[in-house]
Amino acid sequence: MDSIIEISQLRELLNDSGKTIQENISAASVDADTKILLDSIAQQAHYVLSGIIEYLENR
Numbered sequence: 785m786d787s788i789i790e791i792s793q794l795r796e797l798l799n800d801s802g803k804t805i806q807e808n809i810s811a812a813s814v815d816a817d818t819k820i821l822l823d824s825i826a827q828q829a830h831y832v833l834s835g836i837i838e839y840l841e842n843r
Contacts, residue, residue, distance in 0.1 A: 791840045798837065802830050 788794060809822045 791837060794837050794840070795834075798830065798833050802826065 788797070805826045806823070809819055809826065812819060812822070814822075
């Protein structure tokens with residue numbers, strides 16, 4: 785992976801990673817409750833990281 789030199793690249797990386805994570809959760813061979821838990825964790829992590837990126841963009 786290339787070096788990240790702009791904050792906008794972080795947002796792009798976060799969004800791309802989020803899509804990949806969701807695809808992996810959907811394809812995982814685990815029960816529905818585990819998928820729901822994993823999805824919730826992924827959404828919370830995305831929310832926090834998105835907030836950090838927004839802070840960095842606005843400073």
